[in-house]
Amino acid sequence: MAPVPPASTRRNQRRFAHHTETTPIEEKVLNGKKLLDEFGAKYTRKQLFDYFGISERAGYRILKDYPKGQNEPYNETRGRKRLMTKEQVDQIEEFLKQDRRAQSWSSLLEAAGLEFPDQRQVPVKETIRTAMHDRGWHKCGTCYRFWLNYDSASQREFFAREWFRQLGPNPESYRHLRYSHEVHFKWGSDGKLNITRTHEDRYCGDCLQNRKQATTSTFNNPICLNAWACIGYNFKSDLIFYTVNNSSGYITLEAYRDQILEPHVKKWIARGDYFVLSEDGAAGHGGQSDDNIVKQWKAAVGPNYFFGCPGAPDLAPIEDCFKVPNKKKHPIFTEHSLKAAAIEGWNAVSQSTINEWCDSVPVKLSEMANAKEQGTEQGTEQGKEPSTEN
Structure with missing residues (x-):
């Protein structure tokens, strides 16, 4: 039958x-x-x-x-159109896969690079939450470590295997890579942070929900600074601070081109540096669309670049660099003192340490290529608890 x-x-x-x-x-x-x-x-x-x-x-x-076959479609034309298209939900989902999950529902649109010329058509947070729930994304308390599901682990494994196959086990083959990323410094009152995860992402034993919450300052106007930096073998840029017109702090296409690429990366190319720029595939870096102003700038100026694997921030040594200034303990009262503390922490990272981290990339690739499931630490050092003080 x-x-x-x-x-x-x-x-x-x-x-x-x-x-x-x-x-x-x-x-x-x-x-x-x-x-x-x-x-x-x-x-x-x-x-x-x-x-x-x-x-x-x-x-x-x-x-x-009536149940129809494939050749007998009936398209329902009645009712209100969906407030969010499939393509828009796909773009948000791709953004979340870049490990930028500490966003509220209402800030996801701007952070993912979605634009709505008509403000009356901007979906409310309930609409965004419903759309993401349908895709299996939910909110939970942040952990100091997150675990990847089988699909994400398989993607990391494939990326590591291909990268390792092309460059091999010799650390010298990786020394032309320069790893870049953004970092956000904040001081002030901050509640418990929530992340967006799928139902397949596992809870871990040291989840923040099971820890004693850190004491927060009574300062009601938190100070926030956004910065970008880049490191490589025998290379370390300054901590470059940028400004954006959004509350999330994530860099936009215009800010990335005008405040990072044009005044800084272009100078490296002009003086004859040979490098390949490693970026994540976030919308601000031009990774969420085929044609944008950042990709046009790169095509015109000519820097070699590639987007790293989603869900694998531990492969980029710059993530280790950012742990140092974030662990510094300083009395912060103004934006100037926060900036000074961030620069002091960044300058404390020695070039010899950066070189060791860069040379360890092929070892990480080899381990990841042979791993079936990976855990990635966020904001902690091995064997040490993160600082909970502002």
């Missing part, structure tokens, strides 16, 4: 549960519509329903509920 196709209403579910046929009037309506469509006749559905003597409500129910 052929499998019974799914039905969208309880009436059809009961009908197909008993394997009954359609009623004669339903057969007439469906066959009549199919015949008119095959001959390309112009008609309205109301005319079709009137011809067979049924109401519009009954006619639409027949067309909607």
